[in-house]
Amino acid sequence: MSEASNAPQPDTKALVDIYRRMVRIERNDDAILSTIRKGRLQMPYYSARGQEVIPATVSHFLTDEDQICTIYRGIQDMVAKDMPLKPLWAEIAGRVDGTCKGKGGPMHLTHPETGVMVTTGIVGSSMPIANGLAWAAQLDGSKRVVIAYFGDGASNIGAFHEAMNLAGLWKLPVIFVCPNNRYAEHTSFEKGTAVDKISKRAVGYGMPGFTIDGNDPFEMYAHVATAIDRARAGEGPTLLECNTFRFMGHVLGDDMKYMPEGELAKAKENDPLPAFRQKLLDDGHATEAQLEEMTQQIEQEVAAAREFGMASEVPSADELRRDVFEQEMSA
Amino acid sequence: MSEASNAPQPDTKALVDIYRRMVRIERNDDAILSTIRKGRLQMPYYSARGQEVIPATVSHFLTDEDQICTIYRGIQDMVAKDMPLKPLWAEIAGRVDGTCKGKGGPMHLTHPETGVMVTTGIVGSSMPIANGLAWAAQLDGSKRVVIAYFGDGASNIGAFHEAMNLAGLWKLPVIFVCPNNRYAEHTSFEKGTAVDKISKRAVGYGMPGFTIDGNDPFEMYAHVATAIDRARAGEGPTLLECNTFRFMGHVLGDDMKYMPEGELAKAKENDPLPAFRQKLLDDGHATEAQLEEMTQQIEQEVAAAREFGMASEVPSADELRRDVFEQEMSA
Amino acid sequence: MSTTKMHAIQGVNAALHQAMAEDEKVLVLGEDIADPEGGGITGAAQGLSTKFGDRVRSTPISEQAIVGAAIGAAMAGYKPVAEIMLMNFTTVAMDMIFNHAAKLRFMSGGQTSVPIVIRTLTGAGWQTAGQHADHLEGWFAHAAGIKVVAPSSPADYKGLMLSCIQDPDPCIFIESAGTMFIPSEVDDDQGPIPLGKARIVQEGTDVTLVTWSSQCIRAQMALEGFAEAGVSVELIDLRTISPWDRETVLASAQKTGRVLIAHEAVRDFGPGAEIAATINEELFGKLKAPVRRLGAPKCPVPFAKALEDAYIVQPADMIAAVKGLMS
Amino acid sequence: MSTTKMHAIQGVNAALHQAMAEDEKVLVLGEDIADPEGGGITGAAQGLSTKFGDRVRSTPISEQAIVGAAIGAAMAGYKPVAEIMLMNFTTVAMDMIFNHAAKLRFMSGGQTSVPIVIRTLTGAGWQTAGQHADHLEGWFAHAAGIKVVAPSSPADYKGLMLSCIQDPDPCIFIESAGTMFIPSEVDDDQGPIPLGKARIVQEGTDVTLVTWSSQCIRAQMALEGFAEAGVSVELIDLRTISPWDRETVLASAQKTGRVLIAHEAVRDFGPGAEIAATINEELFGKLKAPVRRLGAPKCPVPFAKALEDAYIVQPADMIAAVKGLMS
Numbered sequence A, B: 001m002s003e004a005s006n007a008p009q010p011d012t013k014a015l016v017d018i019y020r021r022m023v024r025i026e027r028n029d030d031a032i033l034s035t036i037r038k039g040r041l042q043m044p045y046y047s048a049r050g051q052e053v054i055p056a057t058v059s060h061f062l063t064d065e066d067q068i069c070t071i072y073r074g075i076q077d078m079v080a081k082d083m084p085l086k087p088l089w090a091e092i093a094g095r096v097d098g099t100c101k102g103k104g105g106p107m108h109l110t111h112p113e114t115g116v117m118v119t120t121g122i123v124g125s126s127m128p129i130a131n132g133l134a135w136a137a138q139l140d141g142s143k144r145v146v147i148a149y150f151g152d153g154a155s156n157i158g159a160f161h162e163a164m165n166l167a168g169l170w171k172l173p174v175i176f177v178c179p180n181n182r183y184a185e186h187t188s189f190e191k192g193t194a195v196d197k198i199s200k201r202a203v204g205y206g207m208p209g210f211t212i213d214g215n216d217p218f219e220m221y222a223h224v225a226t227a228i229d230r231a232r233a234g235e236g237p238t239l240l241e242c243n244t245f246r247f248m249g250h251v252l253g254d255d256m257k258y259m260p261e262g263e264l265a266k267a268k269e270n271d272p273l274p275a276f277r278q279k280l281l282d283d284g285h286a287t288e289a290q291l292e293e294m295t296q297q298i299e300q301e302v303a304a305a306r307e308f309g310m311a312s313e314v315p316s317a318d319e320l321r322r323d324v325f326e327q328e329m330s331a
Numbered sequence C, D: 001m002s003t004t005k006m007h008a009i010q011g012v013n014a015a016l017h018q019a020m021a022e023d024e025k026v027l028v029l030g031e032d033i034a035d036p037e038g039g040g041i042t043g044a045a046q047g048l049s050t051k052f053g054d055r056v057r058s059t060p061i062s063e064q065a066i067v068g069a070a071i072g073a074a075m076a077g078y079k080p081v082a083e084i085m086l087m088n089f090t091t092v093a094m095d096m097i098f099n100h101a102a103k104l105r106f107m108s109g110g111q112t113s114v115p116i117v118i119r120t121l122t123g124a125g126w127q128t129a130g131q132h133a134d135h136l137e138g139w140f141a142h143a144a145g146i147k148v149v150a151p152s153s154p155a156d157y158k159g160l161m162l163s164c165i166q167d168p169d170p171c172i173f174i175e176s177a178g179t180m181f182i183p184s185e186v187d188d189d190q191g192p193i194p195l196g197k198a199r200i201v202q203e204g205t206d207v208t209l210v211t212w213s214s215q216c217i218r219a220q221m222a223l224e225g226f227a228e229a230g231v232s233v234e235l236i237d238l239r240t241i242s243p244w245d246r247e248t249v250l251a252s253a254q255k256t257g258r259v260l261i262a263h264e265a266v267r268d269f270g271p272g273a274e275i276a277a278t279i280n281e282e283l284f285g286k287l288k289a290p291v292r293r294l295g296a297p298k299c300p301v302p303f304a305k306a307l308e309d310a311y312i313v314q315p316a317d318m319i320a321a322v323k324g325l326m327s
């Protein structure tokens, strides 16, 4: 859906900030992939390579007060939200300095200080909980907003429906952000979804819904700005369906045989990272040197985080008795 | 939604048949109410008084091969479908000659011979199962259709969403019939639903959806005819939202204090039974005498059924071991 | 000390009023829960929305959304009490309860917590048949990270509800049909009753009878029968099923040497099995008779009154079982 | 007789191929289940859609719709095998399974039946953490109207799956991570293996070890350790959890006088409790030691490898427990 010319437009600072978040996502993803491939990390890994624009643009508008609920394919959402990388790495390595002391792992990463409230492995479940966080914001009289990330496949599960209806009804300050990467595990969007655009479902919940090119930072910027303004103003939720693609398939190791010949190659032609980089240079928003320096800083941050994470200690079995309840369980 | 003039129109035979089914529903409902009030039946009773046009019109188009899945407020759907009343009465009385040997009761009445496949007490659950019956019809290459009845409140639960999407996707021969009686227990439609018309949700499932005056047999006739033709032709499901009202409230004994002053009285002005009767007479489709005779026959049938049901024996405790599995459980 | 005679649900109502007045973070939500809608199916929330306004919200029929909203609000500092109208409907919200509410503290390494209460009604006796009356406390007791509370007396309804609301972790609070009919006196200043502590309803020396919820009421109806049979029964109301009060139960079992467990849930793979297995393990060789269990047969709750009566463990069944233990 | 060496999932695959070829009413559905999508998460359905076309359908991520479709088709004469990708996801379909599939025969007084199989994968060991690895057989075993099957060997995977498909009632078929790694020979004409019958993996005289699924595999890894400790262990693979083979277990317990039960599910209020309680009841005074149970601690499945290892009952734990029973 293309926007009128009075749609919010990003300035240079915003564009560079979005690009920075994208690079942080991509460099971190690359480091995770190589560490797993070297056999130094064991974990099911759901890369979001190719989808960077979406959380990068969304997070540009968020403060630490604002909260997100995300999914197993959610590390990009946390990294975009400037969650510190050291405890992230310690967590994916299953170590005591991890955000969750190694108990949650990549599928349950949590970091309330930066607003990362829930990471879930159950399709659809980020949405009902995001509503609750948004309800609290509403009751607090706060301006904070909540982002519920979920996949295109998740739009066919019951929790989506119940959450959308309640959010619409209660005018909750929540934005439902769906990176539509055309696949749910190995099942294509068309094989699982009886409508051509998920955004069309918004009408059934009394909220605005848009289908956006999720690889286009400008289009994303305009829609996210509007949705967040709406939410902060107490006008209720918005559904943003952001078209994109997962370059690495569902989970690391996916052979992607289920994809039609050429589909991946074609999607990769639309890789948002090099394209956006070029755009920044072409339009004079940044110089090669600036972007290079930014990338190097990020690489250093990632490298340090990886080192920190891998050096952290393995948790002791006593941890099984802690955090089940506030009070430690007896041995 | 008003229909074009080439919409299917009922002839005299159809109109009288629909009226007969309405009277059968109403006379049976009346007998149940009076029997409970006399203390001769113990059961939670969810009267559908006021909603008769909907199942009467739907059932006009159905054969015994066609199937329905209905809900706790479903006796009208069975009676409209010409389920025999004797085993119905024995069941609501909890007796051995009941359709379910007294084990299911009014909330789980079942009678496969007339296509009454499921009666459920769980909001929303009629729909996913109706899909399965419709899937079987599709695999069989049969022309039979399945009706999933559900309430307006049920349109906000997850099962609705999942079932609608699957039906749309698989083009199942199922018609989703929602008597929108404006209330879910004590909560008004508006307080529970973020959209003004449930039919607007159909677009999200790639199926046609209509909001109809569910008390108008002519409008109902046109839409049901089209939906059933569509389903029998393999073109997929339809959502029919049929506006109506429950005159007796949620469950027998409901004081309806939650309703705004005058709402019930206003709804009763639109009682479909006397209005339709008058219309049949006015337009010469039937005479007073004919309708009187029909009513008397129905009253006799209901009276005989009641007598039969109340005279049937109480089941023995051994029944607890039967029908859990095909093989009887050991004592 | 002044007391008021009340029913179980009035105990819940009193607790909710008190908790909402004392702590502005307490919220109440559920189907029909606000006053315009009648304060919930049993009226347990009556008066709350009138007094506390927007902190009390009627919801759509969307149990996943209800529990999800409670979880999220709890993570943000609130203490929501969510009504799932009937326990059988927890099945449509089971992901939210089991995979999220109960696990988020652990999975987050203690960074987040979910202090919610899920109130839910159940129990046979009202001829609501197969989908409205199951006692599923065994499922929740098997789950890590959630407390399971099932009171029997009006005072316990109030005191245990107060504790559930204060508890820093999720609790499921079971309100059972069989406990609804006998009003009793409740102290006007009845405060929180600790979770995980059983109540000895009657002391005795021959047989320990472990019950809770509706079966504690039926056990009280059997007390005379026990006495007539000349058996001194120590009746324990477990009150909290998870974590359960092993100490009280084991001490009593050690004293009497004979144990009967009676619950409304299905007997097979039911919560009574854990208690029986534990007693046997801890008191091996010290019991005078095998631990016996009474529970529902393994079938859905039937509709016909005669079948429903046969389905429920009755006081007479307890009397027979107690006699059996003595012989 | 010719045999083929295969893994557990290949046993399932062989059963599905055979059943679909023999009975055209057999259907298969689930997420990613058709061949273009890879035949399901483990490939258990590979080749089926290519051979049997439209009888095999990939579905949206809609577990309620999946189970609902299976139920409806089953009521109309089909025999659907539905995959719920992981056992934790049964929580989003629990209403369909518990309130409908398991109850419709009873509630309809036998007029309808629901011969479906729900295949579901679970088990710790893959570091999938809190929401992907729970063993919930205890919940289903507590439910009336559904059979619970949890094989450990490739041959049993095939034979029990064939029986589940033929069974006139709903079955849940649990495929556990811990059983996936050791291939073994399966008769090419391996037919249905009756439900409700345990398998004695090894005869013994000192201790009866009751296990199933992944823990039967780990118990086999402990066999040498038992022998080294000089304890003769009778190892029973229960295979069907509900209805369970009381006769075989009780006969063995009577013979050995000592019983250890080990399962992957959480120990508290777990399925082992029912078995322990029953043995104690039936063999009161005849046992040489209290029945012991090993199961997971009461916490969600943790992520870190060291914690996951500590969470799972290991062969060494069984050896220690067996020694404990002898002393």
Ligand SMILES: Cc1ncc(C[n+]2csc(CCOP(=O)(O)OP(=O)(O)O)c2C)c(N)n1
Residues within 6 Å of the ligand: A073, A121, A122, A123, A124, A150, A151, A152, A153, A154, A155, A181, A183, A184, A185, A250, D031, D061, D063, D085, D089, D092
């Ligand atoms: C309730 C539930 N059903 C099934 C799964 C298994 N599963 C994990 S990811 C996934 C695909 C989800 O696709 P989508 O929502 O499009 O998100 P994406 O992975 O593409 O980011 C499935 C089916 C699950 N985690 N939860």
Ligand SMILES: Cc1ncc(C[n+]2csc(CCOP(=O)(O)OP(=O)(O)O)c2C)c(N)n1
Residues within 6 Å of the ligand: B073, B121, B122, B123, B150, B151, B152, B153, B154, B155, B181, B183, B184, B185, B246, B250, C031, C061, C063, C085, C089, C092
């Ligand atoms: C999952 C579930 N939640 C709640 C209920 C309790 N309940 C029974 S009927 C009902 C209202 C349903 O309203 P609607 O769908 O409009 O149907 P109506 O009763 O008006 O015919 C509710 C909430 C239930 N049966 N199942």
Ligand SMILES: [Mg+2]
Residues within 6 Å of the ligand: A151, A152, A153, A179, A180, A181, A182, A183, A184, A185
């Ligand atoms: Mg996707």
Ligand SMILES: [Mg+2]
Residues within 6 Å of the ligand: B151, B152, B153, B179, B180, B181, B182, B183, B184, B185
């Ligand atoms: Mg309604």
